[in-house]
Amino acid sequence: MLRFAVASMRASVGRLVAAGIAIVLGTGFVAATLLTTDVLRATAEAAVVADLNGADVVVEYVPYTQEQLREIEALPGVAGVDELVTGGVIVESGHRSRYIDVQSLPVHGAPPPIASGALPSADGELAISASLADSLGVAAGETLRWSSVSSELNGTLIVSGITDQGSLLLGDAPGWASSGTLDALRGTGAQEDTSAQNRLLIHGDGTSQERIAAGVRGVSPDLAPRTAQEVTDTKMAELTGSAQFFVLFGMGFAAVAVVVAGMVIANTFDVLVAQRTKVLALVRCGGATKGQVRRSVLIEATLLGLLASVVGVGLGLGLGQAAAWFLSSRTFGVTAPRLTDVAPTTLLVPVLVGVVVTLVAALGPARSATRVSPVAALRPAAVDPVRAGGRARKWFGGLTLVVGLALLVVPPTLVVATDVSEGVDLDTLLVLLLLVGVTGGLLTVGGVLVLSVFFVPAVIRALGSTLARLLPGEAAATARLATANAVRNPRRTAATTSALVIGVGLVVMMGTGAATARTTLEHELGAQFPADLLVSSTSEQGFGDAELEAAEAVDGVVGLATAWDRSVNLADDPGTAVMVVDPVALDEVLGGRSFAVADGHVALSPTVYERLGSPEAVRLGDYGMGTAASTAEALPVEVVESLPLPAVVAPDALGDLGAPTAMLVDVDDTRASEVVADVQDAVSDANPEAPPNMVAPVEVRATFGQVIDALLAVLIGLLGVAVVIALVGVANTLSLSVIERRREHGVLRAVGVTQPQLRQLLAVEGVLISTAGALIGIALGLATGFAGTAIILGSSAEFRFGLDWRVTLGCVVIALVAGLLASVVPARTATRVPVVAALATE
């Protein structure tokens, strides 16, 4: 049957290519993910090797004496010992500061490469990495201030040069200085024994590492020397261990892509078999057994899987390699793997996966092929509409769906609606609820997929009839005919859309989850501190007019309210701080929530009001520095519903408080960091004696938003592959139906369907199928996304649902466009066949 299989394949090359693309994408993904492991390994190895700097034996972080050091140097086989001293300090330039590790310069090992300037030649000099120089904004020759983390020590250093090292995956490259400098940085006198903080890098003269290590052990076993090989191996194990998580993560998505590819393959083979009914029947007439027929289909599947997987591996590796090269040219520390670095598993596993998935996917169709009776060769058969499915399917699917929905809905409701009482371990409870929710989610998706045979045609019919209602006469007929065509084989259509449902569902779930997380956390931040920026004065006099004007004049400052952040508290509740600020100004700065406070009143938020027992008046107290602001009499209370802070009082109510000590600033969100830095500079310039303190929630919000967006982009990119595969499946189904319905299209054209109408027919069918899949996927994605984040974040007081419109609408638009595109080639095939040829009976 091998020749028959090969001949069949040659006859269907075009159609199989489309199916093959699905496998190529899936296996390519797997290969790329595996390649990432190799890249990580190569990178880690390079980092470790660089760290060792050519040493053969390492003594790390144990105390030693200078005498022992001399003994080691005198050992046979030892060419030299580098005593590496390390210290960590904060370096600052202008307003910017960073924490770095500083290392002593190696003598025997290779010195760090210099990009500009020179390595430190004297005490008080420091060489820093290029990335650090960038972030601090300094160049060779300039001065840095340094301060110790653990003590009051500080001073200045001259930047002698910039090293040619970027940021490693594990942080900034260290700075380099002489050991004298390091003593100063660490604040150690000659007396203290800080040897336990050092590393000894022992360079050999060619003698084996073990021999040297043995010698060092001989000097003192407490030194615990390790050969470079040991160190490398251990560090590698650690690094790849944690990298494992990311690889598994990536493999999860690769698995989704592969599963979706499998569904597309199964669908394709289904239609191929249906389309080859005549040939199969003839072969059976000629004497082929059922087993032979099944084998021929499976052989075809194996060959296709093999070919496509190899192409996929090539593609995945190619792309991965290109990406690695690109990265390694920009960032130090990412090493592009050489061909020898690529493990054999990276090449073999994707191919194996591809072949197995294709085979498994083809099992069902292979069985259908055996059911073609030889009589079919003699009797021409029309393509009859297929029944959707029995009651057993309805019951099973319905049950799964109902149970799934219940499990999905209950945990989030519990979390959000009820207050978790004390004594319950919140973490374990949440994990438990999450597990229940995840099970619910899986069952819901499973139920929907099982029932998709009913859902999908229903959705298509709804879409189709809506479309027909909106369109004028002739176009409406096309829409109705397309709808009828799309639902005539519910099983095949459902199989096609299932792949899309999974892909889109996952994308929307991620999008919804991210949007909800972002919205909730933004509200949390907002609740804790509602203003974008708080600028506090470090001077006893507070802010003068110069500083206030300077701040307000900064481009990007939208509003400013002066406040007095002296310690004003509620006398009866010292834990509650009272913000002294003009409520009108505060209202403007905080935007959104509008409120007003009567003169002389203290505004309290409802929570605080209740907590104090609904007092009519409160006294204020002053616990600390500055002008007396305590009031002997109590001030009347006004409860303000929408008060963003616990308590607010206008400065007038407290008498003369002097100059304001704080500014609440509303900044342009799109340029947050820039504006914050500008405000800091402006106020510092206005009063160089007392640079202000800055607390910028807006930056936290912005950073947070960026991180979530970046994560989401990566996730969607990963899932995008699955969605693309699913859409290829739609194109497949369309093109194969066109071939199946050749005769029918001939009849249609004879009866009066024009060529443009025929093209529109197929376009509408494509759009209906893919849009239906997208809509169902979106519904599932929203449900699971909301439920999941409700469980995780629901216990927060500020839990809010968020919807990512871009992602959701984007999916619909992509589905629409893809459905259209999917129909282009099949439509051309359909209209290119002359009517007469289409009508001819074979």
Next chain:
Amino acid sequence: MRTLQPLAPTRTEPAARTRGLTKTYGSGDAIVRALDGVDVEFASGEFTAIMGPSGSGKSTLMHMLAGLDRPTSGSVWLSNIDISDLKDKQVTLLRREKVGFVFQGFNLLPMYTARQNILLPFELAGRKPDPAWFDQLVDLLHLGDRLTHLPSELSGGQQQRVAIARALITRPAVVFADEPTGNLDSRSGSQILSFLRTSVRELGQTVIMVTHDAVAAAHASRVLLLADGRIAGEITDPTTDAISAGLDALRVDEVA
């Protein structure tokens, strides 16, 4: 028997006609002349059968007349409109209004009911059919209790009757039937043929049927014999025997 509404007032011009109609495939030595300079006229309200051995060009002639294919040279008029040079879209729209088809098999859309299949031409045009006419046809063809069935639930004869109903629903200028009884047993077949003849007699329809079956052709009032792409003979008021004799004569010529 109820009086059936006749078609439009009897037309005097021919329903279809050709002049010098030629269709060739290939070129040079390998040239195949499917039709070679055919001049023929089909009067309105007539039932004509086109016969000939395989390769005679009878199907090709029908395709030309129906506008399904374009001639290499010569002209074709359908209902007095020269269709030889019309664009595909115009011919298609013309077919929608003026032509009905009954094929040997695969006439019907498998996912549409009998009713939907019959009304297909109107649906495609986005127009509403005449309910009285629809009811008449359904009555005539005894399809009343089959309207909601899918083609897979109909017998071969019933499917052909649905096809005829569809062909007639637009009251076309011509109904083309291509081996309409080819897939049917003799009883259903003769039923179909008598329906076709009824439509000619009672409704004033014009039917042009291509067939190789002498018995079927005997239902027509005129038989055109084709051989090698040319008209080889014509028999009016044919009987089965006369047709068979005519066909045999053609074959003898061939062999000789």
